[in-house]
Amino acid sequence: MSGLVFDIAHMFAGGLVLVSMMMLYQDRLYALLNVFALHSMVLTLSVAWQAFVQDAPHLYVTAAIALVFKAVIIPVALHRMIRQLGIHREIETVVGIGPTMLAGIGLVALAMVVMLRVTPEANPLAREDLAFALSVLLLGLLVMVTRRNAVSQVVGFMSLENGLVLAATGAKGMPLVVEISVAFSILIAFIVIGVFLFRIRERFDTVDVRALDDFKGRRRK
Amino acid sequence: MTPAVVMLLCATAFLGTAILAILAARSDRATQVIYGTSLVVSSIAVATALVQLVAAISPTSASTLTLPLGLPWLGAHFRLDALAAFFLVVINFGGALASLYGLGYGHHEHAPQRVLPFFPAFLAGMNLVVLADDAFTFLLSWEFMSLASWALVMAHHRAAGNRNAGYLYIVMASFGTLALLLAFGLLAGPEGSYDFAVMRATEQTSSTAGIVLVLLLLGAGSKAGLVPLHVWLPLAHPAAPSHVSALMSGVMTKVAVYGFIRVVFDLLGTPAAWSSVVVLLFGGATAVLGILHALMEKDLKRLLAYSTIENIGVIFVSLGLALAFAANGMGLAAALALTAALFHVLNHSFFKSLLFFGAGAVLVATGERDMEKLGGLIHRMPFTSFAFLVGCVAISALPPLNGFASEWLAFQAVLQSPELPQWGLKIIIPAIGGLLALSAALTAACFVKAFGVTFLGRPRTLVAGQAREVDRLSLAAMFVLAALCLLAGILPGIVMDGLAPVTLSLIGARMPVQMGVPWLSIVPITETRSSYNGLLVFLFTAFSASLTAYLVHRFASRALRRAPAWDCGFPEADPATQYTAGSFAQPIRRVFGTLAFQARERVDMPAPGDLRPARLAVVSRDLIWDGLYVPIAGAVGFIAEKLNHLQFLTIRRYLSLVFLALVVLLLVLALWS
Incomplete structure (x- = not known):
């Protein structure tokens, strides 16, 4: 039984990493949002499985929060926002897809090496989970770094938070307070960044963060 | 109520006065009320600390108190032992007289709301530094003291150069606090025990002790004005109002000395012999460079600030000697050197406050700090001149005043050096003693210049010719200090016996009891080696001077006739032809300045037939x-x-x-x- 338990948890966590990799090569905003919704779905499943395995009912709450907020409300809201803003659908990636994917593979390998080396005594389930969570986190950062568009940076940031939730639920005995605070921090970040986007829209008529640099002024010398 | 509680209440009262000053700074009577309250509170604090110093049951007894303030797991620890009591006497006595002086001087302040709130806050900060018994409270109070004094330096922020001085001061003060923070971090060790009692009980490894000593030299040295960390001091101290300059120079530098003694002698345990060499070298360099700078100076208050650096050098040399002797287990000699250092701390707080008060009086009467624009003030300000003269004689270490007594003790300690086992110390200490002697001689020259150019001769400007004597309260503060300079000079035995509990608690040894010696002499080691009797010197000086004065008056006064001076054929000798501060210092600048300041003289001689004047320019670099x-x-x-x-x-x-x-x-x- 424990072998099966382990394999299923492994599958979900690995699935999360896979979806993160999928995010790297999306060059349309709507597609990116759909992949993010899928990302949050996989997170929900993973957290629910952890709740079942660890016999920790409070994790179901976390799973529900992930499902409702991240898989439904936030993607829908961002869809609406993109439509309202009428921003162009093309994502301007800074680095090409090939190098980005290679960098992503390198980051996953790095996360594995680091985590498996520093946690030799930990419970294997938590250990694998942590390694995958770190991969998801690094890939989320990579998404943020390789995009110019503010909305896709927000998405990258939220996938990063998904990685944090994965890490938090993988370790046994985390109190519920932590998960709720993590979920709410994402919500707050979403609200803040949403407001931020509308302000950019009012001021600069674009959601391209390069506009901010124009506002800040060129290098003074 | 234990003494520690009383002292803390005094510090709280100072803080309360500061808040009162913020609320009432613009009212007419604020100056009297604030300085009056400070005077009363400081007097209570002096009395409490004196009682604790003199009448404590045993020298190592201390009055402690822990308050639930500050870090939650630590609390705020306060402790009043012999060392703290001595420094509290110095601080609050200086504070009381500065308040007394401020009662008169404060009326000339054009923006009292910039001075009044910070004056009591500054006093509170200095008191708390000395009372603190854990690193957190110590550093917090230290920063508070620095910031309050910085605000006082910036009181006249519109005057030229003051903002620059304030900026340099705050940078150096932050640097010093950083060094202290690192030092306490090392002392606290990995467990983070910031309580001084725990630090005292822990034995440090020699490498830790060495690093802590260096950090302390940087941290406390930058506040005290050790060369090369002194650069802010001659700018910042004169920038403050004069009674605050007196507090900063006479008292705050002593708080820095306190911090050094507290850590190096108390918390660090037995020192290594090499550590004394570092302190001695820095002290010697500070003494000589400080007084050389003072000699070149023509701004009266800045001259006094440079002379503070010199005195800090003397104090650190004595502390270095005490370290050297203590490291070799020579208890008596170590007690002698430490007593010399502490005695000089007390003396310097007396005469430096007195001199700054005098400079403040001159500033009030003439609006000038530049000595080249003064002169002849002795006729218009006779009382100020007399008090200033006493201060000059005391700081020049002339018997029978107090400066001589403490420097003499320091030289007695230098003379003990041949008994040290280390050859390096045997060679270095006499050399440092030579530097000390040089700086003492240069000090005398410097203060002959300060007094002579400012108070003697003829007035060089109109304002100097129209000066008036200052108010009675300012004069009272100066005369109290002058009287104490004399008393501490002719009765040094009382002070030395009063310091015995401090040396006993720090190095476990004391000097022989002096009050039992006949004729009020002092005998630091044994009768056969050396002894000094200030009272006899005083009586002899007073008698012979009176006799001379009488004889001169008796036989020469009647024969005096006033006539035009021989003016080498020039009509109408201008006051500008008098000896100036620059011309007085010229021989010494030629001897030392060429090396120490890279001073170069350039003569610009016009060609024959050219009508422009010849010019002599002196270029010197710091x-x-x-x-x-x-x-x-x-x-x-x-x-x-x-x-x-x-x-x-x-x-x-x-x-x-x-x-x-x-x-x-x-x-x-x-x-x-």
């Missing part, structure tokens, strides 16, 4: 400023310039920097083992 501070400032500016473009990156680039940093750290972690 080698420490040019050699140390200018490169540091240049390096900081260079790095800032290079990093400046980091301010103008895109958000994505900032994120990339964070990301790269994270990846690099993870890579390091992955490749580490």
Whole structure:
């Protein structure tokens, strides 16, 4: 039984990493949002499985929060926002897809090496989970770094938070307070960044963060 | 109520006065009320500390108190032992007289709301530093003291150069606090025990002790004005109002000395012999360079500030001697050197406050600090002149005044050096003694110049000719200090016996009891080696001087006739033809300045037939400023310039920097083992 338990948890966590990799090569905003919704779905499943395995009912709450907020409300809201803003659908990636994917593979390998080396005594389930969570986190950062568009940076940031939730639920005995605070921090970040986007829209008529640099002024010398 | 509670209540009363001053600074009577309250509170504090110092049951007894303030797991510890009591006497006595002086001097302040709130706050900060018994409280009070004094330096922020002085001061003060923070961090060890009692009980390894000593020299030294960390002092001390200058020079530098003694003698345990060499060298360099700078100065208050640096050098030399003797288990000699240092602390607080009060009186009467624009004040300000003269004689270490007594003790300690086992110390200490003697002689020259150019001769400007004597309260403060300079000089035995509990608690030894010696002499080691009797010297000096004065008056006064002076054929001798501060210092500048300041004289002689005047220009450089501070400032500016473009990156680039940093750290972690 424990072998099966382990394999299923492994599958979900690995699935999360896979979806993160999928995010790297999306060059349309709507597609990116759909992949993010899928990302949050996989997170929900993973957290629910952890709740079942660890016999920790409070994790179901976390799973529900992930499902409702991240898989439904936030993607829908961002869809609406993109439509309202009428921003162009093309994502301007800074680095090409090939190098980005290679960098992503390198980051996953790095996360594995680091985590498996520093946690030799930990419970294997938590250990694998942590390694995958770190991969998801690094890939989320990579998404943020390789995009110019503010909305896709927000998405990258939220996938990063998904990685944090994965890490938090993988370790046994985390109190519920932590998960709720993590979920709410994402919500707050979403609200803040949403407001931020509308302000950019009012001021600069674009959601391209390069506009901010124009506002800040060129290098003074 | 234990003495510690009384002292803390006094500190609280100072803080309350500061708040009162903020509320009432613009009212007419604020000056009297605030300085009056400070005077009363400081007097109570002096009395409490004196009682604790003299009447404590045993020298190692201490009055402690822990309050639930500050860090939650630590609390605020306060402790009043013999060392703290002595320094509290110095601080609050200086505070009381500065308040008394301020009662008169404060009326001339054009913006009292910039001075009144910070004056009591400054006193509270200094009291709390000395009372603190854990590192957190100590550093907090230390910063409070620095900031309050910085606000006082910036009181006249519109005057030229004062903002620059304030900036330099706050930078150096922050640097000093950083060094102290690191020192206490090392002392606290990995467990983070910031309580002084725990530090005292722990035995430090020799490398830790060495680093702590160096950090203390940087931290306390930058506040005290040790060369080469002294650059802010001659700018900041004169910038404050005069009674605050007196407090900063006479008292705050002593708080820095207290911090050094507390850590090095009390918390660090037995010192290593080499550590004394560092202290001795810095002290000797400070003494000589400080007084050389003072000699070149023509601004009266800045001259006094430079002379403070010299005195700090003397104190640190004595402390270095005490370290050397204590490291070799020579208890009596160590007690002698430490007594000399503490005695000089007390004396310097007396005469430096007196001299700054005098400079303040001159400033009030004439509006001038530049000695080249003064002169002849002895006729218009006879009382100020007399008090200032007493201060000059005392600081020049002339018997029978107090400066001589403490410097004589320091030289007695130097003479003990042949009994040290280390050859290096045997050679270095007499050399440092030579530096000390040189600086003592230069001090005398410096204060002959200060007094002579300011008070004697003819007035060089109109304002100097129209000066008036200052108010009675200011004069009272000066005369109390002058009387104490004399008393401490002719009865040094009382002070030395009063200091015995301090040396006993710090190095476990004391000097022989002096009050039992017949005729009020002092005998530091044994009768056969040396003894000094201030009272006899005083009586002899007074008698012979009176006799001479009488004889001169008896036989010469009647024969006096006033006639035009021989003026070498020039009609109408201008006051500008008198000896000036610059001309007085010229021989010494030629001897030492060529080396110490790279001073060069350039004569610009016009060709025959050319009608412009010949000019003699003196160019001198401050080698420490040019050699140390200018490169540091240049390096900081260079790095800032290079990093400046980091301010103008895109958000994505900032994120990339964070990301790269994270990846690099993870890579390091992955490749580490």
